[in-house]
Amino acid sequence: MKRVFDEDSEKVSNLCPFSRQIEVYCESVGKKDPPDFLTEHYENCEKCRPYFIKYGNELERLESLIPKVLKEDIIEEEINILKIWNQFRRKKSIFSFD
Amino acid sequence: MSTKLLKQFLNNHLHELIGFSYALSGKMQQCEDIVADSILAYSFDKGKVTFDETRNRNLLRDISKLIFGRYLSKKDLPIEEKSQEEDAKDRFFLLSDFERAICFLRHRMSLDIAEISHIIDMSSYEVISALSNSRYFLTGSELEKSNEESL
Numbered sequence: 442m443k444r445v446f447d448e449d450s451e452k453v454s455n456l457c458p459f460s461r462q463i464e465v466y467c468e469s470v471g472k473k474d475p476p477d478f479l480t481e482h483y484e485n486c487e488k489c490r491p492y493f494i495k496y497g498n499e500l501e502r503l504e505s506l507i508p509k510v511l512k513e514d515i516i517e518e519e520i521n522i523l524k525i526w527n528q529f530r531r532k533k534s535i536f537s538f539d
Numbered sequence: 540m541s542t543k544l545l546k547q548f549l550n551n552h553l554h555e556l557i558g559f560s561y562a563l564s565g566k567m568q569q570c571e572d573i574v575a576d577s578i579l580a581y582s583f584d585k586g587k588v589t590f591d592e593t594r595n596r597n598l599l600r601d602i603s604k605l606i607f608g609r610y611l612s613k614k615d616l617p618i619e620e621k622s623q624e625e626d627a628k629d630r631f632f633l634l635s636d637f638e639r640a641i642c643f644l645r646h647r648m649s650l651d652i653a654e655i656s657h658i659i660d661m662s663s664y665e666v667i668s669a670l671s672n673s674r675y676f677l678t679g680s681e682l683e684k685s686n687e688e689s690l
């Protein structure tokens with residue numbers, strides 16, 4: 442049991458402190474607008490670059506699996522919803538006693 | 540509220556709302572009705588609604604909550620079991636309703652944890668846990684090999 446703990450602590454102490462920040466950053470804001478210090482770190486730290494790539498790959502894979510609806514594909518739906526909305530407003534103004 | 544302002548709101552956010560509805564039900568033909576009903580329900584409930592940019596985020600959050608509530612209340616029973624051998628694209632739909640909703644709200648609508656917990660009615664810890672589980676489920680198995688190679 443002690444041996445496992447020693448191995449873990451050794452593994453953690455060997456990690457660059459930035460590697461945890463990369464994970465937190467990827468989880469919180471995705472890949473949008475990375476802060477300068479992380480971009481610089483990616484360029485300079487050989488130890489951390491694989492982690493950037495790992496989390497980047499994970500995010501890309503994740504995003505590709507989540508359904509995406511494009512604005513161009515729902516123009517008709519937008520028009521229909523506006524029609525329903527106008528009908529609703531008209532009926533509300535006729536039947537409402539406010 | 541003027542139609543012009545609603546049009547502006549729909550132009551900016553309708554694809555997110557329809558996407559959210561699709562992420563829950565997996566059926567595109569129902570999404571328009573669900574979103575329209577939710578917008579009307581919101582408007583009816585709140586009385587005079589003003590769609591403006593500063594309030595759009597709250598509006599988006601509240602309408603998403605209605606969409607989620609409506610989906611759960613109308614969900615067909617019994618629950619259909621999906622095969623594990625489905626296409627990788629359909630892997631998303633193997634997640635639970637809550638995990639799908641959380642994943643979509645986080646990664647497609649960029650809502651923060653507090654906003655998601657308001658929509659889903661879960662604590663922040665549960666939302667973070669569900670996000671992490673679903674990320675592992677969606678990306679874990681296939682990426683483990685490639686990551687081992689790159690590390």
